[in-house]
Amino acid sequence: MENRSSWTDLIAGVGLQIAEVFDLGQEEYMPGIGNVLTSTTGTGAERNFTGKTGLGELYEFEEGDDIPLRKRYKTYTTKVTYNNFGNGVQVTKNNIMDRDFDAQLDEMKDLSVAANFAQDKSGLQLFNGGFATTQKVNGYTMTFYNDGVPTFSTVHPTVVPGGSTQSNASSTSIAFGHDNLETAHVALIEQQTDDGIPLALMGKPRIVGAPALGREFREETESTLDPETAENAINVFTGGVMDVATSTHLAAANGGSDTAWFVIIPGRDKQYHEMRQAPVLESDVDILSKNVTFTVDARWANYVKDWRRKWASKGDATAYSS
């Protein structure tokens, strides 16, 4: 509840004469998660996603033999439910009537900013929570690919009998750097389907991480020469080979990591921010107290449908096996 006493100096005729009120709410971080997640809209109470393997390739057979037969397999099913998100503030009628600086104190504006901020922050938790299976990450519920291991795992199981596990994470948590970026790039290229068929890369990789790695990301993607040697070796990652995205929501100070780094193929990495209901702003007046309540509510889900087309390292040189 905010009453006149909550804003004494901003109430007309009371206290100091304030020259300016700067609005920190307007300065909240809003990077736009469209750079690292695919934004979609959904319907219903939940959505289920699964995949399938193909039939591989053609197999030789001898004269007179039957044509070889193979089987396709359904992959793990991921169940996505939408979560409710909301915020609100109550303000007394006297406060609204008496205050100056209406523009700065506009409740709807602040709630609208909060709604945008929450979407950005929640979406990035897919990365922060990618090394564990815990669904609640920094206050937001994530839905991860339902293969029972973290999104970034060294032992992704396969639904194909006799198939091998695959890894899309560094088992030694290699730090970001020139040679290690190559390791990641090759690992990304060589990922396979559940039945062991190589995937096409199709798309420009994007390096994602906390601002603490921003300098290194740019050095590796914009330097003409390999920034880690003095031998004039060319930098094979320059010239638009890879994009870069950093977010403060991935920083250690905000529940992330200053060493973890990710390489994704945007769109094909199957990481989604899905709106079930766009933010709705409303207000109502209590008939007896005349207090005004302002609210915003929305429903969305952040989820991962598959572990492929992305690769990650915790970057802290520790052993990682999960």
Next chain:
Amino acid sequence: MAFKQIGSLNPHGAPVMRRAIITDEVVSVLQDSIKLVSGFGSLGTGGVAVFGHVISHERADGVGVETSGAAGSQSGSYIGTYTASATNETVEKVVAVCDISKSTLYSAEVDAAIGTTTGSNLLGYNIDLIDEDTLDESSATTGTAQYFGWGVDSNNTAQAVVNIHESVVFGL
């Protein structure tokens, strides 16, 4: 900050706001737990029925205070902490506007790691204050206590979600 209002059990959501003149020389902070002592609002203590939590500080005429109340403090120095004068009960009569609703939900700090004592992190365990802005983690009990516990705050897993259980206004 140790208590933070995070919602209500009441679908209408409104707090129940009532005023209590602050006891002489008491230093209160927004969101502090308040008890009543001889007709005036004082800082909450363990085991004493709760009056409410401070929403704001107001002058006797209903307008917000402009200073922190400390001797010599400048206009504009109020930023959520108010020091009542030695004559507040009879002269200045600055009040703590309190939300006395038992339906208001708070995210509250506990004085030790939540869950150390059985039930401090669980639904249905009651818990006392250790001082006006912190819960006594070791007091978690299925018996009577000042606050009713709803378990861990999912948005701050070090804190507990509670509402007033022992109210001096509404009783148990």
